[in-house]
Amino acid sequence: MELDWHAIDRWLIGEAWAGSRINEHLAELCDRIGPRWSSSEAEWEVIRYIHDQLRAAGLDQVATDEYELDTWSWKKAEARVVEDNQPIDLLPFNRCPSCEVQSVIIDAGYGTPRELETVRADLPGAVAVMAMGYEPFTQPVPLPVRLKLLKEARAAAAIVVDVKSGRRIEYHTATDWRDAGLDEHPLPTLATSRESGTLLRKLARAGKTLSLKVESRFFTAPSANVTGMLAGTRWPGEHLLLGGHHDTVYGSPGGNDNASGAIAVLETARVLAALHKETGIGPGRALRFATYSAEEQKLQGSSAYVDRHYKEGIPPRLAINLDELSTGRMKGIVLGFPHLRELVQRQLDTMKDGLQCQVMSQLDPSSDHFPFLRAGLDAAFLWRWRFDRRHPDAEFHHEHGDTSDKVNVRELKDYVGQLARILLRLSHVPPEEWPANTITPGQVRARLETERGAVVRVF
Ligand SMILES: [Zn+2]
Numbered sequence: 001m002e003l004d005w006h007a008i009d010r011w012l013i014g015e016a017w018a019g020s021r022i023n024e025h026l027a028e029l030c031d032r033i034g035p036r037w038s039s040s041e042a043e044w045e046v047i048r049y050i051h052d053q054l055r056a057a058g059l060d061q062v063a064t065d066e067y068e069l070d071t072w073s074w075k076k077a078e079a080r081v082v083e084d085n086q087p088i089d090l091l092p093f094n095r096c097p098s099c100e101v102q103s104v105i106i107d108a109g110y111g112t113p114r115e116l117e118t119v120r121a122d123l124p125g126a127v128a129v130m131a132m133g134y135e136p137f138t139q140p141v142p143l144p145v146r147l148k149l150l151k152e153a154r155a156a157a158a159i160v161v162d163v164k165s166g167r168r169i170e171y172h173t174a175t176d177w178r179d180a181g182l183d184e185h186p187l188p189t190l191a192t193s194r195e196s197g198t199l200l201r202k203l204a205r206a207g208k209t210l211s212l213k214v215e216s217r218f219f220t221a222p223s224a225n226v227t228g229m230l231a232g233t234r235w236p237g238e239h240l241l242l243g244g245h246h247d248t249v250y251g252s253p254g255g256n257d258n259a260s261g262a263i264a265v266l267e268t269a270r271v272l273a274a275l276h277k278e279t280g281i282g283p284g285r286a287l288r289f290a291t292y293s294a295e296e297q298k299l300q301g302s303s304a305y306v307d308r309h310y311k312e313g314i315p316p317r318l319a320i321n322l323d324e325l326s327t328g329r330m331k332g333i334v335l336g337f338p339h340l341r342e343l344v345q346r347q348l349d350t351m352k353d354g355l356q357c358q359v360m361s362q363l364d365p366s367s368d369h370f371p372f373l374r375a376g377l378d379a380a381f382l383w384r385w386r387f388d389r390r391h392p393d394a395e396f397h398h399e400h401g402d403t404s405d406k407v408n409v410r411e412l413k414d415y416v417g418q419l420a421r422i423l424l425r426l427s428h429v430p431p432e433e434w435p436a437n438t439i440t441p442g443q444v445r446a447r448l449e450t451e452r453g454a455v456v457r458v459f
Pocket residue numbers: 245257258295323324367
C-alpha cells in the first residue's frame with residue numbers, strides 16, 4: 001500500500017494539537033502527585049496512572065515490568081557554624097551516606113590538582129568547600145574526578161557550591177555514570193547555595209569550624225517500568241522504541257525533568273494508536289513505548305529494561321529517549337552511533353521542518369539512552385537543556401521549582417506531532433534499507449575507556 005504522507009501528517013499534527021491531553025497529564029503528574037522518587041508510593045501512583053493511560057489509548061501488551069531497585073532515602077542534612085550556630089543552606093547529593101563531622105572549613109577553590117596542592121596539608125579530616133563549576137581558562141576536570149582527589153587528600157566531607165543564584169540548590173550525583181556499579185560517594189558530598197558558599201569561604205579564611213550531620217539509609221525496594229506497544233503491519237518481528245523516565249529526584253515535581261518526556265511518550269502513543277484505529281494506517285515495524293523508573297538513580301530502570309528485553313530477544317532498530325523537553329521547539333535527533341545518520345536525516349528531510357540528525361561526539365551517560373548504547377544498541381536523544389538556544393525554563397530540573405509551569409504546552413504538542421511523524425516514517429523503512437549494527441558491548445567498553453576523564457561534550 002502506498003502511504004499518503006501528506007494526509008498522514010495532517011492527521012498526526014492535527015491530533016497532536018487538537019486532541020492533546022498534555023494539560024491533564026501535567027496536572028496529574030506534577031500538581032496532584034508531585035515528587036515521584038523511584039520506590040516511593042508516589043512513584044507507584046504514577047506507574048498505575050501511566051499503565052491506565054496506555055491501556056485507554058488502545059495499546060497492546062500494556063504491562064508494568066517490576067524489578068528490584070537499589071535505593072536511598074535521607075532524613076537529615078544539617079550544617080552549623082560551631083562558633084555562632086549560623087545555619088548553612090544544604091542538600092545532600094543523591095546517595096550521600098550518613099556522616100557526623102565537626103571540623104575546620106577548608107576552601108578547596110575549584111578543586112583542581114593545582115589548587116588542592118596549596119591546601120593539601122590542611123585537608124585531612126576537614127570539611128572542604130569546592131566550586132561545582134569549572135575553573136576559568138583551565139582544562140575542565142569532571143566533578144567526580146575532583147571529589148576523588150578530595151578523598152585522596154583525606155577530606156572528611158565535601159560541600160560543593162551550586163552554580164545557580166538566589167539560594168537555589170539542585171540534587172546532584174557524585175560519580176561518573178559510565179562506571180559500573182552503584183553510585184558510591186568517594187566521600188560524603190553535599191551541595192550548598194552560591195550564597196552560603198560565599199559565606200563558607202569567608203568562614204574558612206577566618207579559621208571557623210563547621211558541624212555537619214547527615215542521616216540517610218540504603219535499601220532495596222520494588223519499582224517498575226511501564227510498557228505498551230502498537231503492532232507492526234509489515235515486519236511485526238521488528239520494532240522501534242520511544243521512552244522517557246517518569247521518576248524525579250526528591251522534592252521536585254519534575255515538570256521539565258521529566259513530565260515533559262514521559263507525557264510526550266504517552267501522547268505520541270495515543271496519537272499513533274488513534275491514527276491506526278481511525279484510518280487503518282499502522283506502523284510498518286512495531287512501535288514500543290516505555291516510561292522508565294529510576295533514571296535519577298543511575299538509570300536503573302532503563303538498565304533493567306535492556307536486561308529484561310534485549311539480553312536475548314530482538315533489539316530495537318532504534319531507541320529514542322526523551323528527557324527534559326522544555327528546551328524550545330524540537331530541533332532534531334542525536335544518535336549515539338553514526339551509522340544511522342543518513343537514514344534518519346533522509347526521513348527528517350521528507351518532513352520539511354529543518355530537523356537535523358546529529359551524532360554524539362562522546363557517549364553521554366547522563367540519561368536513559370545510555371544503557372542501550374552500553375549494550376551496543378542504537379539509541380538517541382533529542383537536543384536538550386545543555387544545547388544552544390535553550391529555553392530559560394530548561395534551567396529547572398533537580399529542584400523544587402521544576403513545577404508544571406516549566407512545561408510549555410504548545411512546544412510539547414509540536415514534539416508529539418514531530419515524534420509521531422518520524423516514528424511512523426522510520427517504522428516503514430524496509431529492513432533491507434536499514435544499515436546493520438555491528439557494534440559489540442566490548443567495543444563500547446573500549447570506547448568509554450578512551451573517553452573517561454573528559455568532560456562530556458554535549459553541544
Ligand atoms: Zn531527566
